[in-house]
Amino acid sequence: MQLLADQDWHDMKDERWNAYGQATYISSWKPAFPAQYTNLNGTPHSLLPNAERSFTGTVTAYFGLKAWQGSEIYLAPEMISELPLSDLKGLGGSIQNFELQKSGSVSATWYKSRFYLKQTISMGGDSHHVVSGPLQLAGNADSRRLVITGGNLSILDIFDKNSYAADLRQQFLNMAFLTNAAYDFAADARGYSVGLAAEYYFDDWTFRLGRFATPQNPNDLPLDFRIFKYYGDQVEIEHRHRLFTQPGAVRLLAYRNHERMGRWDDAIAAYQANPAQNAANCTSFNYDSANSSAPDLCWVRKANVKMGIGINLEQQLFDDVGVFLRGMVSDGKTEVYSYTSADRSLSFGSLIGGDRWGRHYDALGIAYASSWISAGHAEYLRLGGVDGFIGDGNLRYRPEQVVDIYYKLRLLPSAWMTLDYQHIANPAYNADRGPVDVYGVRAHFEF
Template sequence: MSHRSLPAFFYGTLLALTLYFANADAEELQPAADDGNFSFMQLLADHDLHDTADEHWNAYGQATYISSWKPAFPAQYTNLNGTPHSLLPNAERSFTGTVTAYFGLKAWQGGEIYLAPEMISELPLSDLKGLGGSIQNFELQKSGSVSATWYKSRFYLKQTFNLGGDNHAVSSGPLQLAGNADSRRLVITGGNLSILDIFDKNSYAADLRQQFLNMAFLTNAAYDFAADARGYSVGLAAEYYFDDWTFRLGRFATPQNPNDLPLDFRMFKYYGDQMEIEHRHSLFKQPGAVRLLAYRNRERMGRWDEAIAAYQANSAQNAANCTSFYYDSTNSSAPDLCWVRKANIKTGIGINLEQQLIDGVGVFLRGMVSDGKTEVYSYTSADRSLSFGSLIGGDSWGRHYDALGVAYACSWISAGHAEYLRLGGVDGFIGDGNLRYRPEQVVDIYYKLRLLPSAWMTLDYQHIANPAYNADRGPVDVYGVRAHFEF
């Protein structure tokens, strides 16, 4: 399928599904829950073919199409001296289309198996180069193409050991079987999944298929969590719930090379460890949560200072002469990480806050500091990050299922990282050939309109200042449209 036909394919699929459900019997499609959304499982339940209160299996799906456009922006230089990672200053269009199926099966008491095959087609801005911590579309993958690609995003086992306390109902949903769980329990999850399925969750900035589009709000931009080029890994995590507290630990496989697809399964030699403590609370009778997150990665990666020192000691150790894993730079006067990659440690610590203010209105804040000594291995080009914003439900203007979101994010890089880029070096996403350093900032504003049960259209605007931390380039405006369907 050509990239020209893909937008029509996704819009056509969405339109066909929307028309089908619009013309179906309205009474049959009315779910028992009060969320007002259609689901295949609820349709079965309405015909007494499925118990959505105590499930032995379930199946869900989603389809999302995101189109982004940026007009031309000012830039004093682009890809200077053969350093190839600038955001192009001319007008560009980008799109992603994804389709995901979610299957859950209760294998035994407390044991659940989940599988999620997924498809993506994408066309990024500037070959996904030139933005640090604020990539405009969270769906973009480092290994994607305009041709539709199917892969297994998740295939894992979750085992729950109930240990007492208050018993509460667990609702049916994607990657979640309905049933009951104790407020005190141990949950072990192992297999192929995303670290973000377990760690650094947030009610107002995490489900970006329904919320903000910019990747700065998916998690902390400086959280270099272990993941392949699609954002997934293989590993093991444990969660201990004790009433309002949760303690999480996890170890996951890292890629064989930075920002690459194959994973290295030597998990006692190279690994990504994370620990999180969460406390849920009520403030003025409104729910909220505080989470503290720390990570420690051991990976074969390069340090900024060592790459600079290697080039200064021997100018032949430049970017253009690399023969091992590198980013296709032809800049013979720049340092490169390929000369100094070895086993190194990378650490970071962050905070994640969420608080409902009144019904339908909530705020969030995330912040993280990573050590900034080594290259970005799996996530975005950021060493420190801060994001905050608000999500407002549409009740105030009579549109219960609509939402308005406004958020700001700022990312920084370390002094060593900035000097490496100033000298013409590149990392996984950025490198203009020179650098007049400033923090990269983004404002993301969206309005989500529910068209029909389980069908939404979102309009999004982003203003990005100092793309790739470079005051010589930008600012950049990005306009986006998202169509999202769940079933």
Template sequence: MRTLSDHGLHDMKDERWNIYVQGTYISQWQPAFAAAYSHLNGTPNSLKNSAANSFTGTVTPTIGVKTWQGGVFYYAPEMIAESPLSNLKGLGGSIQDFELQKTGSESATWYTSRAYFKQTFSLGGVSSDLASAPMQLAGTVTSRRLVISAGRLSVIDIFDKNTYAGDLRHQFFNMAFMANGAYDFAADARGFSQGLAAEWYYDNWAVRAGRFAIPVTPNVLNMDYHIFEHYGDQIEVEHKHRIDKLPGAVKFLVYRNRADTGKFSDATKIFNADPAKNGTTCTTANYSNPNANAPDLCWARTTNTKLGIGINMEQSISDDIGIFMRGMWTDGLTEVYNYSSADDSLSLGAIMKGSRWGREQDSIGLGYAASFLSTSHVAYLNMGGIDGFLGDGAISYKPEQVVDLYYQHHLMKSTWLSVDYQHLTNPGYNSVRGPVDIYGVRVHVEL
């Protein structure tokens, strides 16, 4: 777009349309690690402890078109090819590559990631400029406004955003830093949904609310559009502030899902009462556990609700350093339906720009994240049960933890090269396995 603008063919201050393309390739290597056992009694969801490689590659064109005053339509097809570690099993809230999807393959797959309308109603206040960017037309907005978004998008395009932990094509590699790890936001197996969200901005305050569709069963592509019966709701309140003239923000988020899910305690009770009700005998949607001596969530599925409460904070502490923290509690009673396998989560860290050493577009970041399971979830896993990600056959429970250190180097115009190191302890929340080291390289291009 900048090239067109330089030739007088595009207005970068008041756009009627824009087109951008991103490409990201991530390659990771996991050395062999120690484990007291794997796949106990045939349980299938252990992280393999032999050396392994993983990769993801994505290409995303984004198109924005102004439809009328305040109205914009955004469309983003996306291609992904991937090969995850251990078929994306064995890690809970610390999946090592944020790009990984539950239905991906090594063959390139195209799909629609986003297709939605966004309408902004100006309500007065101070005007400010929006820069041209992917999924954002350049223009002017007021500090008091109402924004309505409807269509297909990711819930975390709107909710739980953080300046220093969220843009993972430039920042951390680990999924624990993309959003609150325990935020089981409505999404298909690729991370997207259909729904409606409203955002009300009043100077330094913002309130957001949204309802989105959930899959017909956990972690699949097919969606349940009975949105008044099964859904994911969220409300977020944000306040922006300045400390010594440095910007910061605090957000509080509450989400509530209503879906046909299995309670961990119900699954264990049903199995204890009748051991014939296990994963090998279940004919409805299940996680294919071959262990006939273990409970299975498929026997416990009925309409349940899930509640989560989270906090999200960011603060600039100098012109080139920012810090962040997220934390979330959920009731932990039911299986994870949409996101990573964590019942509670915590993440924190810092990012420094390279301007301090004369590399304005470089950055370095250090983050720590911990994920936790509920008592009933641990008991279910200890009996050999599995969920969408976890299940070693038994468990010596400790929180799953990861330290993620990266450096991003600006190679040339629109191209960045990043190196990354992750140290994971208690993979799958199991203290007799690991620790695990993962080394990664990322190439990111923006056009």
């Protein structure tokens, strides 16, 4: 019996394997809102002005295995069922539910969200304990180490993390708070990719870089594995600190995508030179616009570069109060390829723990986000063009803005319910439409 105790089948302090799971259901409802026009001249990407209901349901399993010294293998099969507002059209940088996918349907769809290998090479420094969790085996890690991760995963598993605005199954619901809205990170229509990343930890500093595959077509599911021809590169520098004894972090992130995408000015110029090169006449990949008087990106897609740089701040103020801020500027010359329709973005907010009113596991969050598009992007939309998510047929440009307020209530040790309210001004950057109110309920279970 002593031999069995010495060789415990699962040591929670130094795991050889673990298994976790989650289930999340989000229901959203928007009442009718004012709009001077909708889908003008056959342009199909307006948020419908009538009352609508939306939902998502996801189930994910997380499996981790320690294969050899310093190596960890992770697998995460996932299921989604969804019904978006207006077929996921009409919102730019502030899509109301981060779980929504371009390829989803009401019928349950199973897929492999993650399957990757992580290799850690220790280089000394102080040792600290790593707690067990989804996609994380418990053990010890040195403060100086090199971590190499390769396989099928989300770029956001590694880059642009934030303690107060990243885990949207427990935090804010709006996609503007998942990452920088202007961060057009390489991903398929579900938000995942295949690639390789390296992280070098040196005490309070971390340096990250990675290259990942991009979709074959914008906002589409199949990836293009010609990773030396079309790719998404990113580099991030992080510094962790203490300010008046409270922890915080500063992160600088830059990305550069090389993809087969269209430029706004090229699409406009092609249409002006030959009106037959309009949206309705497209025969290659486009967004099914019937507007024969509008330019379209399908005529001008070729190898182009998109770049952006952003900052990500988090700071704990008290034991149960923290704040965050993100901001990013992308060059705004080319179409949105993988993420939201935004060329510049800013978000900030605060999370307050329930200790202040005697509910330790509850939380209150309030945040604001604003997104902008470039002059070329705005002119393309004003002329009736569409991108992956937006296009009303005309445009009176204003920045798109959202306020997201939620209260998370712990019902059981592994179950939470969240009430959420969002107010979205100038949906799709159009002052002729909106504002839009969205009311949400989220049920989240962990096991």
